Amino acid sequence: MQGSRQIAPAAGRLGILLAGLGAVSTTLIAGVHAIRKGLAAPTGSLTQMGTIRLGKRTDGRSPLIRDFVPLAGLDDLVFGGWDIFEDNCYQAACNAEVLRRELLDQVRAELEAVQPWPAVFDQSYVKKLDGPNVKTGASKRDLAEQLRDDIRRFREQQGVERLVLIWCGSTEVYMEEGPAHRSLDAFERALEASDPAIPSSMIYAYAALKEGIPYANAAPNLSADVPALEELALQSGSPLAGKDLKTGQTLMKTMVAPGLKARLLGVSGWYSTNILGNRDGEVLDDPESFKTKEESKKSVLDHILQPELYPTLYDDLHHVVRINYYPPRGDNKEGWDNIDLVGWLDYPMQLKINFLCRDSILAAPIVLDVALFLDLAMRAGMSGIQEWLSFYFKSPIHRRDLYPEHDLFIQLMKLKNTLRHLRGEELITHLGLEYYD
Ligand SMILES: NC(=O)c1ccc[n+]([C@@H]2O[C@H](COP(=O)([O-])OP(=O)(O)OC[C@H]3O[C@@H](n4cnc5c(N)ncnc54)[C@H](O)[C@@H]3O)[C@@H](O)[C@H]2O)c1
Numbered sequence: 001m002q003g004s005r006q007i008a009p010a011a012g013r014l015g016i017l018l019a020g021l022g023a024v025s026t027t028l029i030a031g032v033h034a035i036r037k038g039l040a041a042p043t044g045s046l047t048q049m050g051t052i053r054l055g056k057r058t059d060g061r062s063p064l065i066r067d068f069v070p071l072a073g074l075d076d077l078v079f080g081g082w083d084i085f086e087d088n089c090y091q092a093a094c095n096a097e098v099l100r101r102e103l104l105d106q107v108r109a110e111l112e113a114v115q116p117w118p119a120v121f122d123q124s125y126v127k128k129l130d131g132p133n134v135k136t137g138a139s140k141r142d143l144a145e146q147l148r149d150d151i152r153r154f155r156e157q158q159g160v161e162r163l164v165l166i167w168c169g170s171t172e173v174y175m176e177e178g179p180a181h182r183s184l185d186a187f188e189r190a191l192e193a194s195d196p197a198i199p200s201s202m203i204y205a206y207a208a209l210k211e212g213i214p215y216a217n218a219a220p221n222l223s224a225d226v227p228a229l230e231e232l233a234l235q236s237g238s239p240l241a242g243k244d245l246k247t248g249q250t251l252m253k254t255m256v257a258p259g260l261k262a263r264l265l266g267v268s269g270w271y272s273t274n275i276l277g278n279r280d281g282e283v284l285d286d287p288e289s290f291k292t293k294e295e296s297k298k299s300v301l302d303h304i305l306q307p308e309l310y311p312t313l314y315d316d317l318h319h320v321v322r323i324n325y326y327p328p329r330g331d332n333k334e335g336w337d338n339i340d341l342v343g344w345l346d347y348p349m350q351l352k353i354n355f356l357c358r359d360s361i362l363a364a365p366i367v368l369d370v371a372l373f374l375d376l377a378m379r380a381g382m383s384g385i386q387e388w389l390s391f392y393f394k395s396p397i398h399r400r401d402l403y404p405e406h407d408l409f410i411q412l413m414k415l416k417n418t419l420r421h422l423r424g425e426e427l428i429t430h431l432g433l434e435y436y437d
Pocket of ligand 1: 019020021022023024025082083084085096119120121122126129131167168169170171172200201218219220244245246247248278279280283359360362363
């Protein structure tokens with residue numbers, strides 16, 4: 001056994017701040033209250049249901065993850081957040097139409113207590129959206145200071161010991177890293193000058209990191225994935241994670257693609273299409289927001305299949321991703337994948353996947369896990385990029401000179417080995433020769 005890392009206990013309450021109180025956020029908050037009341041199970045959450053094997057297969061030690069590492073308990077969570085609409089979380093959850101009214105009514109008081117604070121919002125970054133609950137300020141730096149005031153006020157009023165901030169707001173337009181993002185110094189000057197290179201989500205990220213609290217991005221927009229904010233995270237000791245929750249179609253892709261590659265089956269085409277009708281779908285109906293999502297969804301196959309190592313199998317792959325806004329489906333997305341495979345002696349085959357999923361039902365448990373693990377990372381003194389949380393994201397933030405790991409099963413192994421490492425347990429390599437010696 002190696003030495004375990006010092007981890008401060010999860011004492012007191014943990015505040016989860018959500019920038020954007022839409023479908024995902026309200027499904028998370030309602031879910032946590034429903035679970036606390038024993039009305040439902042935390043299905044889909046690794047922190048609540050997952051186990052971790054320790055030692056040899058013959059040892060019979062597989063505790064629950066939440067008994068193995070000190071995580072905040074659901075009873076200790078307090079929620080707050082911002083939105084451009086004034087609806088409280090009960091109204092917002094009713095509008096989102098993800099959860100049944102009968103369940104929402106049983107946690108109505110708790111949801112009504114979460115009233116969104118005015119948001120930092122600029123329509124030039126989310127074209128299809130506009131709302132009244134928005135801050136005004138002399139500059140983007142001033143807006144960041146207002147967010148910091150909200151955070152401090154919440155900390156004081158709720159008596160929370162620790163905080164985490166997660167962007168669950170709409171997908172912003174596609175942006176690339178530019179000079180304003182390259183150093184903290186340049187970023188702060190750009191904030192002062194209200195430079196268009198700083199979208200709203202970056203202002204939230206900056207405010208969180210400046211307050212020394214962990215930040216994650218559930219959406220695909222650039223947000224904290226820039227050198228300036230990585231620098232700030234290291235400076236303020238805050239853990240960082242993102243981007244774009246891995247749910248639905250991409251989750252399936254990162255399960256199936258590693259299997260095809262493992263058997264050295266070629267892929268000549270992968271056509272993915274979706275219909276969805278929630279507000280997220282409406283926002284993605286704008287080509288600039290869609291481009292942000294498309295880039296995030298498309299990158300996974302290249303990294304998993306490694307065409308540079310297997311040119312004959314994957315070099316000519318045609319990968320197409322479409323999302324169509326179709327209101328009758330609401331949050332209940334339907335995805336179709338057609339995969340054109342190539343087998344022995346180049347014989348073609350096809351695989352079809354039709355996934356009738358529920359976006360926010362898949363997303364809520366992973367926002368919970370990300371929040372609890374970021375809080376753990378903070379207490380364990382881990383700052384900056386948390387690559388071990390790649391498991392949860394379509395476009396995992398990673399050190400610039402490393403390629404990201406997209407294979408869901410490698411990501412899970414990395415996550416569990418990080419937990420073993422934190423507790424000084426032996427890492428599991430799955431070698432297994434020792435059982436036969
Ligand atoms: N549900 C999933 O499976 C999933 C998966 C990956 C990523 N995401 C991303 O997570 C985000 C949230 O998804 P959702 O389904 O809850 O969307 P949603 O449209 O229901 O909620 C987003 C909320 O953010 C608010 N908002 C927008 N800009 C804001 C700002 N600047 N400040 C504060 N609030 C702001 C909107 O008013 C809205 O209420 C989206 O960007 C989506 O692309 C979702």
